[in-house]
Amino acid sequence: MSFGKSVVHARKQKSLAKCHTLHIESQSVRTVYGPVAMQTPVLVLNASYEPINICGARRALVLVLKGVATTEEERNFSLHAARINLPMPSVIRLLEYRRIPHQTRALSRKNILLRDRNTCQYCGIVLAAGELTLDHVIPRSRGGQSTWENLVACCHACNRKKGNSMLHELVDLQLQREPRPFSLHTSRHIMRMIGSSDARWKKYLFY
Numbered sequence: 001m002s003f004g005k006s007v008v009h010a011r012k013q014k015s016l017a018k019c020h021t022l023h024i025e026s027q028s029v030r031t032v033y034g035p036v037a038m039q040t041p042v043l044v045l046n047a048s049y050e051p052i053n054i055c056g057a058r059r060a061l062v063l064v065l066k067g068v069a070t071t072e073e074e075r076n077f078s079l080h081a082a083r084i085n086l087p088m089p090s091v092i093r094l095l096e097y098r099r100i101p102h103q104t105r106a107l108s109r110k111n112i113l114l115r116d117r118n119t120c121q122y123c124g125i126v127l128a129a130g131e132l133t134l135d136h137v138i139p140r141s142r143g144g145q146s147t148w149e150n151l152v153a154c155c156h157a158c159n160r161k162k163g164n165s166m167l168h169e170l171v172d173l174q175l176q177r178e179p180r181p182f183s184l185h186t187s188r189h190i191m192r193m194i195g196s197s198d199a200r201w202k203k204y205l206f207y
């Protein structure tokens with residue numbers, strides 16, 4: 001009984017020590033790179049090399065330090081801190097295969113804009129993300145939900161024109177295409193949009 005307890009205790013100590021080290025390491029990681037670099041997107045692959053997600057550099061480094069993931073592609077700079085020399089990852093891969101339901105990508109303004117390629121879904125104008133808004137196709141006041149199928153990128157002019165109307169009540173405003181529900185296709189598309197500036201992602205996303 002007491003033996004069992006001490007084993008548990010030792011395990012606890014070990015994992016606490018690990019957490020502590022990780023905390024210190026991720027602190028120094030943040031100090032060296034600064035908050036902006038720590039948000040640099042990193043592509044996450046499953047153990048099977050299937051792209052499954054994108055996370056910030058800070059989370060990617062923690063996964064690598066924890067031994068959960070390995071760095072597949074590195075950026076051109078490394079972190080030199082206390083006892084570690086760690087290249088900044090561009091692509092990481094989980095060491096153990098995980099079953100990931102494809103519906104897990106968060107519904108967010110950013111992801112809707114990426115799905116719609118920063119294009120107003122009514123007039124087709126392409127704008128910077130900051131100049132676009134989200135439109136509920138069925139207005140919230142009419143029971144419309146915040147879902148992938150009911151949210152579209154929209155310019156402010158079209159958003160004003162639409163107001164609280166249903167589309168069939170307006171003659172000069174039509175959707176250019178039906179908003180797509182979230183799917184594997186949407187997920188890949190979003191990853192490609194985010195990764196378009198990083199050539200190291202290409203071989204994992206285009207095949």
Ligand SMILES: [Zn+2]
Pocket residue numbers: 120121122123124125154155156157158159
């Ligand atoms: Zn518009």
